[in-house]
Amino acid sequence: MATTLLTPDYIFESSWEVCNKVGGIYTVLSTRAKTLQNLLKDKIIFIGPDVIKEENPYFTEDNKIFSDWNAQTKKEGLVLKIGRWNVPGRPIAILVNFNQFYKDKNSIYTWTWEHFQVDSLHAYGDYDEASMFSYAAAKVVESFYNFYLDESKKVIYHGNEWMTGLGLLYLSYKIPQIATVFTTHATSIGRSIAGNNKPLYDYLFAYNGDQMSNELNMQSKHSIEKQTAKYADCFTTVSEITANECKELLDKPVDFILPNGFENDFVPKGAEFNKKREIAREHILNVANALLGTNLDNNTLIVSTSGRYEFRNKGVDVYIEAMNRLQRDNRLNKNVLAFIEVPGWVGEPREDLKDRLISGKKYDTPLPVPMITHWLHNMSQDNVLNMLKFLDMQNKKEDKVKLIFLPCYLNGADGIFNMKYYDLVLGNDICIYPSYYEPWGYTPLESIAFKVPCITSDLAGFGLWVNSEIGRYGEISDGVKVIHRTDYNYSEVADKIKDTVAEFSNMSELQIKKARNNAEKLSKKALWNNFIKYYYQAYDFALRRAESRKQ
Structure with missing residues (x-):
């Protein structure tokens, strides 16, 4: 009884x-x-x-x-x-x-x-x-x-x-x-x-x-x-x-x-969702084009990682490595715009970038240091900027993968994007959270609630939960790709991320729609x-x- x-x-x-x-x-x-x-x-x-x-x-x-x-x-x-x-x-x-x-x-x-x-x-x-x-x-x-x-x-x-x-x-x-x-x-x-x-x-x-x-x-x-x-x-x-x-x-x-x-009450529904996604994408591309002096269009694959600035624990290092390798992957058939959205020791928003955005003009030359949207107090000691420098990831014109560091809280008043995180993240095609240390992991859960398929690791509690729900390792077509991560397989993880993004860039509209719907369905299983x-x-x-x- x-x-x-x-x-x-x-x-x-x-x-x-x-x-x-x-x-x-x-x-x-x-x-x-x-x-x-x-x-x-x-x-x-x-x-x-x-x-x-x-x-x-x-x-x-x-x-x-x-x-x-x-x-x-x-x-x-x-x-x-x-x-x-x-x-x-x-x-x-x-x-x-x-x-x-x-x-x-x-x-x-x-x-x-x-x-x-x-x-x-x-x-x-x-x-x-x-x-x-x-x-x-x-x-x-x-x-x-x-x-x-x-x-x-x-x-x-x-x-x-x-x-x-x-x-x-x-x-x-x-x-x-x-x-x-x-x-x-x-x-x-x-x-x-x-x-x-x-x-x-x-x-x-x-x-x-x-x-x-x-x-x-x-x-x-x-x-x-x-x-x-x-x-x-x-x-x-x-x-x-x-x-x-x-x-x-x-x-x-x-x-x-x-x-x-x-609770998913912060996720817009129906026509409002589509409108917000459109606005987010337009805004992301505007800022990137102004910073980079490019003309990236809506066919660009937009990806990001976000969370606390724990360079190794949150997998920011392996994310950068994966984007660097993706540059040379000939299966990639779209331009990729990758963001790192983690709050650093932020100084102020870039005036030169603000001026370009206000002018509304198109530019064909990049701004100096075209890898960052806000100046930092510790530009020379910052882990993200140092790794980009080490790998020579300078967002050159010919690069198919451009990586931008957005080092502040997205609270709607950062001076460049002026949008809240939830209003921006739904503009993504994929979110990537390859954590080394992550007891649970809200960022991937929020991502899939907004129908954005994501990549995470089995060292995140959320990743393990996804595997147990699906009954095997999650794939990107399921809405969540779960990568096996250990103390020592950093290089393999970077390759898996690279391969998954390349695979996603070749998916048909129908396959993408299915992955987005699977992501949303999975998120509902995690409601309170x-x-x-x-x-x-x-x-x-x-x-x-x-x-x-x-x-």
């Missing part, structure tokens, strides 16, 4: 990325919010840091929410803002200011060492900031619980990433009737091993997480993550590949895998209404652990 799952009465979910867009975790939480809000109706409460100094575009304050408790928090010395997160579902969000806790930092760290053996001695950089936020978030939940709730209510505290660990441990000690869920989206030590050019996968079984944390100066982050994984009622991650990493590096198998879903069930199982598991403590 199936047991009915225990459902929480309240969920508090904390993350550095609540109402604070930094990376993929913002997408996980903000798109899942609507599904949880439908279930819990204002009893899902997100807690984030109050760090945006000017007006926060993601948050609307509302003093009427919990006004009686809010008065109490002031007496307790908590500094917070209560309101709503400006995302579908408009859930309640509490933003906490944590500066007042820095003065107690040493005693907080001592307490955490005494009760949970967390080593904060080697803390530096963002460790203190994250820990003080995490502590403040826990104090907010403690205050709320004592004001409104009691043991009759089933309450979950869900922390995301090591940055919420200290608060999670504090609550598990102070209010043990609250069930705790901890999600690591990528282990801090695994990301560090990969980012330091060490082979992660072949040696995973042999790495000792504690030893590596000493070697890479990551002791404190690793320690808080490892101890939180150990003491949380339910320890989770986002994919099989990261579950393996947790088991080996944190010495703790996960209880559940919670794959990252999304298909993935949320895993969360309900994790909540049930954590609540039962908390229940057992009462006996």
